[in-house]
Amino acid sequence: MTQIELAKNKKYSREMKAISRREGLNLRILCERIARGRIVILQNNKRRLPKFCAVGEGLSTKINVNLGTSSGNPSLKRELEKLKIAIQYGADTVMDLSIGGDLKRIRKEIIEYSPLPVGTVPIYEAAVNAERKYGSFLKMHKEELFDILEQQAADGVDFFTLHAGVTMKNLSLLSGNNKRLTGIVSRGGAILASWMKKNKCENPLFKYFDRVLDIAYRYDVTLSLGDGLRPGSIFDANDRAQNAELKTLGELAKRAWGKCVQVMIEGPGHVRLDKIRQNVLLEKRLCQGAPFYVLGPLVTDIASGYDHISSAIGGAIAASYGADFLCFVTPSEHLRLPSLEDVKNGIIASRIAAHSSDLVKEIKPALQWDREMSIARGKRDWNTQIKLSLNPQKSMHYYGKKKGLSHKKVCSMCGEYCAIKLSDNP
């Protein structure tokens, strides 16, 4: 039985028990929310993760880290190093978005080495295979896509991003008067849209959604219904196509719950700061409270090179209004495949966003963390402050070890004029 099926039958799985304990959410409430689709547990039933990860209402905000090769950089080794960084700096999940090299092997290795839930976008592998086999991904057969879904699920993938809302009808909203500045910016969405256009047929993930559900059910793979029509510019945000797709995703979520399949909804993208709230509330309404997994949102289009900051602003706001899961964005967004350092900086920015919203959500361990830091700060106890910081190594390096300073319990900014010191000993 899947977690949602167990929950509907009021059965407490060991995953639920562990999550209830760790997150401090009453087990009965947790179970009810899983049954109603408001919380998902990300774990393929072929896997036994060392630390279970749940996403949704009343839980701490989670962050995802994207891994994955590109055609120009097909090195598995580098992606495994990124995985290590993801684990070290506190990611909750990873996604393998590889499109270069031996995709099957890369996926298997990432799953093997990852103690975190692993997500994928199966259309990538299907497209790359078709490209290699037929010379063009446009020649992909729909059965090949379903074979990939089955294979990836059997290999232990914990969640799938499926752009099932990229339908003929929703795509038609992108043309004419609704034309966007940046069109489609989702890689998976664009692959499907091109394929649909070329082959003049409906999105197979939408048309045969029951087949998708059968596979997901058998392995308890959580579906992350992708927003293939998310905005790639603040001027394209909250437009008809985006909202229509969201409505479709809400309908698909209902069908998933009917078949005891867990489901999340993906969200934008590029959104002006003051429109984020509306986006989150709309998702919660149209998708009946399904967990909301946002990519950003980036609050401006001009922050290339620093999009982890633009995304931290948007992510913190989105999560403070109820988004449950943040996909990290690195400084390399819009420019290149991220380096190891980019991945680290992206994770930390995303954790700051998630954590700031957890303070608003009044998640107890989050509040406790800030309280301990503030107490240490009030005592001018830099050792504890460094220990409690997101990257103690960096903090230690910054604070330095000048004997005078640590002896006097001040930092090199204010020295003897440290406000807290003055207040203690005027």
Added chain:
Amino acid sequence: MTQIELAKNKKYSREMKAISRREGLNLRILCERIARGRIVILQNNKRRLPKFCAVGEGLSTKINVNLGTSSGNPSLKRELEKLKIAIQYGADTVMDLSIGGDLKRIRKEIIEYSPLPVGTVPIYEAAVNAERKYGSFLKMHKEELFDILEQQAADGVDFFTLHAGVTMKNLSLLSGNNKRLTGIVSRGGAILASWMKKNKCENPLFKYFDRVLDIAYRYDVTLSLGDGLRPGSIFDANDRAQNAELKTLGELAKRAWGKCVQVMIEGPGHVRLDKIRQNVLLEKRLCQGAPFYVLGPLVTDIASGYDHISSAIGGAIAASYGADFLCFVTPSEHLRLPSLEDVKNGIIASRIAAHSSDLVKEIKPALQWDREMSIARGKRDWNTQIKLSLNPQKSMHYYGKKKGLSHKKVCSMCGEYCAIKLSDNP
């Protein structure tokens, strides 16, 4: 006459005319807002800045960069290098917060080299002088403080941070049941509070506020009424002491306007994300719409080493609700005097925050910037994207120059699977 005096007399100064043109705000409205204290022009009447800078309602959000030596690092040279970086990366103003070395000389050099308005916290120099003269800043005579105000104004300082709201009465709210985790965290506030406690007398900047106004009036120095009791922890935010001080600052602002002195109000500090709005609205109400200059706010206490990100989140939100001026925060906050690289990263984070809020404020050049970037992105024109980014040098380095990529107009993230390329040529 000061700018506010001219405005009250419905006279348009050349500063007003230039600002009206650059900011696209109707001259009559600009002048009215200056008269009512809702906009300030930061310029000592002894200076003639190459580019005038105004702060307040309907204008783009400005950012300030702190410079200044510490006792351990008294190098003027390094601070002048920081000034260069501030200019290069788009700061609107700088503040000289030096407490180490030859303070007078440092200030004069910064003023001489800075094409941007220069602010100071005069109590620092008064305290350091007293420390050097008497062995303790607690022995400072109030006349020495006023001498410094006069001297700094005569030297051309454009705005003063004065913690005039740190009164005996407001300080009393910090004790007993209202005890904070981090007490006073404002350096100027703590110096004054210690001095007041030791000398058992009221804050001279409050008690003799009319003398302050006389000096400010003569040189048209804008007063930035400092929040000496700002919270240093999210748990201390919006408490009685902070709000009482804000009320005092509102009353002082009225007195300043009465004497034709321009005034801004400073704000926190550390504030939980969902309480920022309340803070901004309270300032606008209690201080009759005086420009709000915030330090952060940091939305969590635990981001040491990355507080520029925590601050960008809070600053973007504050400014989107009406804060007018953001003081940058660097990654070194709480840990050390910032390095040149820290200053650069702090400025860029702060600019992202200011710019994202300008999109909400519908500042036309800000919207235009995002529009141009999105159009370039939609055309996969990386040269223009790089040119329009905050740090083109970094973007160029990231994008790289691999011939294949720029020839194909894609980046190394998606390569041939670039969503925008697929949408163009399915």
